[in-house]
Amino acid sequence: MTIASTAQLICFAALSATLVLGALGVVLLPNIVYSAFLLGGVFLSVAGLYLLLNASFVAAAQVLVYVGAVNVLILFAIMLVNKKETLAAIPGLPLRRLLSGAVCGGLFVLLIRVAFTTDWALPGPLPVGEEATIRIGEHLFSDYLLPFELASVLLLMSMIGAIVLARRDVLSSDVITGESVDQGLIEKSRSPLLLDKAPR
Amino acid sequence: MDITLPTTIPLQAYLVLAAVLFCTGVWGLINSRNAVRVLMSIELMLNAVNINLMAFSDYLDGQLIRGQVFAIFVITVAAAEAAVGLAILLSLYRNRETVDMERFNLLRW
Numbered sequence: 001m002t003i004a005s006t007a008q009l010i011c012f013a014a015l016s017a018t019l020v021l022g023a024l025g026v027v028l029l030p031n032i033v034y035s036a037f038l039l040g041g042v043f044l045s046v047a048g049l050y051l052l053l054n055a056s057f058v059a060a061a062q063v064l065v066y067v068g069a070v071n072v073l074i075l076f077a078i079m080l081v082n083k084k085e086t087l088a089a090i091p092g093l094p095l096r097r098l099l100s101g102a103v104c105g106g107l108f109v110l111l112i113r114v115a116f117t118t119d120w121a122l123p124g125p126l127p128v129g130e131e132a133t134i135r136i137g138e139h140l141f142s143d144y145l146l147p148f149e150l151a152s153v154l155l156l157m158s159m160i161g162a163i164v165l166a167r168r169d170v171l172s173s174d175v176i177t178g179e180s181v182d183q184g185l186i187e188k189s190r191s192p193l194l195l196d197k198a199p200r
Numbered sequence: 201m202d203i204t205l206p207t208t209i210p211l212q213a214y215l216v217l218a219a220v221l222f223c224t225g226v227w228g229l230i231n232s233r234n235a236v237r238v239l240m241s242i243e244l245m246l247n248a249v250n251i252n253l254m255a256f257s258d259y260l261d262g263q264l265i266r267g268q269v270f271a272i273f274v275i276t277v278a279a280a281e282a283a284v285g286l287a288i289l290l291s292l293y294r295n296r297e298t299v300d301m302e303r304f305n306l307l308r309w
Contacts, residue, residue: 005208009209012209023221023225024224026224026237026244027225027227027228027244032234032236036236043243046251049217049254053254053257054258055254055257055265058272058275062275065276066243066275069279069282070243070279070282074243080290080293083297083299085299087233087300088300096231100230103226107226108219111219111222111223112219115216115219116212120211120259122259124261125261125262126263128265132265132268139265139266139269140269157280158280158281159283161284162283165287166287
């Protein structure tokens with residue numbers, strides 16, 4: 001056993017421990033702000049796993065997109081909808097948790113069984129290592145050109161869709177006087193559209 | 201007692217890790233009352249799938265690394281999904297003034 005492989009094993013153990021504990025924290029912690037920050041930790045440790053798998057470009061993309069964009073977006077969403085509310089109790093909630101836990105456990109056992117009984121074609125071809133970025137670029141501009149271009153269209157569509165869905169359709173300035181209107185007053189005066197007659 | 205550690209990380213270690221992450225995500229997806237936490241659980245599941253793709257790409261497809269290209273596309277779709285999902289959540293919150301998943305029954309029969 002060489003020093004490099006020992007270091008790899010130690011890194012893998014530390015990253016997987018961070019990953020599992022962070023994921024459990026994301027799901028189980030009662031305070032959602034802690035969950036969001038732990039989610040950032042989970043994303044970072046996944047990026048570390050990508051580095052162990054000889055994929056520096058995807059690791060950088062993971063850090064940029066997930067930690068830099070998705071996690072910040074989630075934090076902003078939490079800040080925007082962070083109203084203290086006491087959730088109404090549901091009958092049979094522990095039973096539901098138990099049942100879904102059993103289903104997830106069954107799924108886990110199934111996945112583990114598949115992973116250990118399948119005859120993987122190991123060892124495969126030698127990994128390209130640091131040439132991976134060049135290979136990804138070649139793939140993106142030759143045989144994966146159509147999905148690449150479609151991804152740009154998808155991003156444009158989702159950007160426009162997010163803006164349309166999330167914006168307030170009120171004027172931010174008064175039509176007659178031209179003065180800017182207090183945003184809080186507008187939000188209070190606007191009655192919710194979809195509220196039903198059920199007690200809230 | 202003699203425990204022999206493997207000299208390299210086996211492929212199955214990554215698969216087990218991804219399975220743990222995926223099952224945690226599924227459990228959170230079913231049981232979360234907060235809508236933001238549901239979106240976070242979906243991100244966990246997408247990351248689990250990405251770990252699988254990257255592990256297969258490194259161990260079984262080392263020359264053509266198609267798994268890495270697929271992982272990049274999955275990251276792209278996940279970013280788009282997060283943006284649209286949070287926008288839907290914001291507009292839903294503005295109309296219903298809650299983030300409780302049990303009260304979002306607008307489209308239910």
